[in-house]
Amino acid sequence: MVRAIRGAIQIDSNDQEAILLGVAELVTEVMERNRLTTDDVISVIFTSTPDLTAEFPALAARKLGFNDVPLICASEIDVPGALPRVVRLMAHVELDRPRAQIQHVYLRGAVALRVDIAQ
Template structure:
């Protein structure tokens, strides 16, 4: 069964270290809360707000062992008043769980984006 898992985090600054640290934390939480291995992951789409340009978010996943998982990065649309410095992800996974059992992960300031499903 294919499921999509959403997640987001807000990083402190447009720096390589902040982006890699924030995305590492986000991916680690998504994997842990959903009891996943990289073999369960079909692909991951990362987006970053236009103010984050210092590093590709997917690099953090590669450093975590996502070597043969298709990853892609894209820019979020620049909506006036949107929360700044946010990296989002949508992971497509192959698991035998209902939608209700999927844990979406919103960290740091990004909790404000989806208070209805943030854990």
Template sequence: MVRAIRGAIQVEANEREAILAGTTELVSAVMERNQLTTDDVISVIFTATPDLTAEFPALAARKLGFHEVPLICASEIDVPGSMPRVVRLMAHVDIDRARQDIQHVYLRGAAALRVDIAQ
């Protein structure tokens, strides 16, 4: 069964290491909380707010072993007043779990984005 898992993290700065560290934390938490391996992951879409340009978030996933998983990065739309410095992901996974058993992950300041589903 294919399920989608959402997540986001607010990073400290538009710096390569901050983006990689934050994305690593986010991807690791999604994988751990949902008891996944990279073999379970079909694809991952990463987005970053327009103020994050120092690195591609997908590089962090590659460094975690997502070598054969299709990954793509895109820019979030620039909505006035929106939260700055946010990396988001939507992972498509192949797991036999009910939708309500999926653990969506919102970390640091990004937890305020989806208090309804954040774990």
């Protein structure tokens, strides 16, 4: 079955190293909590708030070995009052588990975005 896994992390600052480290942390947590390998991943969509421009979030996934996985980056809409410096992901994966067993991952300040599903 194809499942979607959501996640987000608030990045400390708009600098390349901070973005790469934060996204690597997020991707690693999603993979570990859901017991995935890159072979299970169909594709990943990354979005970032308009205040994060120093690096593409997908580069962090490439550095983790997502070489054959289609990745794309996009900008979040600029909603007034929205949480700043956030990278979100939606990973499409092949899993034989029910939706209720998926672990969505929200880290650092991004926990506030989805307290209903953050684990």
